[in-house]
Amino acid sequence: MKVLITGGAGFIGTKLAQRLIADDHSVILVDSLSPQIHGDIPDYRPPEGATFKRLDVRQLAERTDLLEGTDVVYHLAAETGTAQSMYQIAEYVDVNGMGTAALLEALAKLQKRPARVILASSRSIYGEGAYEAPSRPGQLIHPRGRTREQLAAGNWDFSENGEILQAVATPEHFAAKPSSVYAATKMAQELLLTSSCESLGITPVLLRFQNVYGEGQSLRNPYTGVISIFFNRARQGLEINVYEDGKESRDFVHVEDIVSALVLVMKADVAPGSCYNVGSGMPTSLLELANTLVSASGTTAPIRISGDYRLGDIRHCFADISAIRRDLGFQPVVDLNAGLQRFVTWAKSQPEYQDLSDKAAAELRERGLAKV
Numbered sequence: 001m002k003v004l005i006t007g008g009a010g011f012i013g014t015k016l017a018q019r020l021i022a023d024d025h026s027v028i029l030v031d032s033l034s035p036q037i038h039g040d041i042p043d044y045r046p047p048e049g050a051t052f053k054r055l056d057v058r059q060l061a062e063r064t065d066l067l068e069g070t071d072v073v074y075h076l077a078a079e080t081g082t083a084q085s086m087y088q089i090a091e092y093v094d095v096n097g098m099g100t101a102a103l104l105e106a107l108a109k110l111q112k113r114p115a116r117v118i119l120a121s122s123r124s125i126y127g128e129g130a131y132e133a134p135s136r137p138g139q140l141i142h143p144r145g146r147t148r149e150q151l152a153a154g155n156w157d158f159s160e161n162g163e164i165l166q167a168v169a170t171p172e173h174f175a176a177k178p179s180s181v182y183a184a185t186k187m188a189q190e191l192l193l194t195s196s197c198e199s200l201g202i203t204p205v206l207l208r209f210q211n212v213y214g215e216g217q218s219l220r221n222p223y224t225g226v227i228s229i230f231f232n233r234a235r236q237g238l239e240i241n242v243y244e245d246g247k248e249s250r251d252f253v254h255v256e257d258i259v260s261a262l263v264l265v266m267k268a269d270v271a272p273g274s275c276y277n278v279g280s281g282m283p284t285s286l287l288e289l290a291n292t293l294v295s296a297s298g299t300t301a302p303i304r305i306s307g308d309y310r311l312g313d314i315r316h317c318f319a320d321i322s323a324i325r326r327d328l329g330f331q332p333v334v335d336l337n338a339g340l341q342r343f344v345t346w347a348k349s350q351p352e353y354q355d356l357s358d359k360a361a362a363e364l365r366e367r368g369l370a371k372v
C-alpha cells in the first residue's frame, strides 16, 4: 500500500514508518521538523526507503500531489505539550485544527481518495478518567477537573458523600471533557474527521493513545514526555520533582505497542468513525515511575515529592482496552520495566541535552498556571 504519514519525522511517526517499510509498504513522510522537537538546525534523516517532504501540514491543501495514489493516511502532525497549550493557545489551535482542515481540503480535491485516515488522538480528551465510589461498584463517575483552591489545599483526590473515589479503566464511550487546549484541539481533530470523511468516501478511524514512551522519543522537548524529563534530570544528577503526593497515575504504553495498534487498524474491517483506546491498561503512579527510572538509569538523583501542581493536570486516567482487544486482537507486549530498560539503554547513547524543564515550569508559574 501507499501510505502518507503527517508528522512522520516525530517519535511515533518514525517508528511507524520503519515498521511499514519493513512490511514492504511505500511510505511518504510529511513533517515541518518543528524546532521544539528537532532543534533549530535539524539533523533529521528519514528511514531508508521512505520519501520525505519537509512541509507544514497547514500547507497540505496546496500540495495534493503528495497525496495522489495514497491508500492510507496517518495524521500524526501536531503540537503536543499539554501545559504549553494553555498559553500558546493560538499556535495549538492553528497547527492542530488548521493542519487537520488543510489535510481534509487536500483530500477533498483528489480524484481518487485514500480508503482510510487514521488519527493519532489522545486520552486527554476525557479530562479526568473514570472513577467509582466503593459503595457503588460498576457506576462510572466522571469528576470535574480539580479547582485551583482544591490543589492549593492539597486535596488531590476526589470524594463523594465522604467516600474517596477509586480510579477505574476509562472506556471509549466515556464523555469527552477536555481540560486543556491541547485536549480541545485533539477533540476538534476527531470531530473534523468524523464529520467530513464519510462524505468524501473515506473511513476515519480514531486511536486515543495514553502516555506513549520508548526509544526515539524527544529528549530535548521540555514541554511533554515525563519519562524524558525525569531521565534528563536523573542523568545530570538533578533533583526529580514529583508533583502532588506522587500517587497521581498515568497509563504508560510503549511505542512498539502503539505501532502494532496503528498497523492493525490499517487493514481491519472497522466501521467509519470507529474509536479505540490504546494503552497498557495499567496505571502507574508518578512516584513509582521516578523510582523505576532512577534505578534503571543507575543514578542516585534525589526524588522529592513536592506537593507542587499544575492547573489542568488530571489525577488519574488509564485505558479500558477491551474494545481494541476484542475487535482487532490488540495485546500490549512490552511491560513497563522492560520498556524503561530499553528506553534507558537507548537514551544513554544519545547526546546529553541541557535540562530545560525548570524553564518550562517557570513559564507556567509566571503565568499563574502552576505552583512549582
Ligand SMILES: NC(=O)c1ccc[n+]([C@@H]2O[C@H](COP(=O)([O-])OP(=O)(O)OC[C@H]3O[C@@H](n4cnc5c(N)ncnc54)[C@H](O)[C@@H]3O)[C@@H](O)[C@H]2O)c1
Pocket: 006, 007, 008, 009, 010, 011, 012, 013, 030, 031, 032, 033, 034, 037, 038, 055, 056, 057, 058, 075, 076, 077, 078, 079, 080, 095, 099, 120, 121, 122, 123, 208, 209, 210, 211, 212, 213, 218
Ligand atoms: N506521545 C504521546 O504520548 C502521545 C499521546 C497521545 C497522542 N499523541 C499524538 O500522537 C501524535 C504523534 O506524537 P509524537 O509523540 O510522535 O510527537 P512528536 O512531537 O515526536 O511528533 C510530532 C511531529 O509533528 C511535527 N509537526 C509539528 N507541527 C507540524 C506542522 N505544523 N506541520 C508538519 N509537521 C508538524 C513535528 O515536527 C514532529 O516531528 C500527535 O498527534 C500527538 O498528539 C501522542
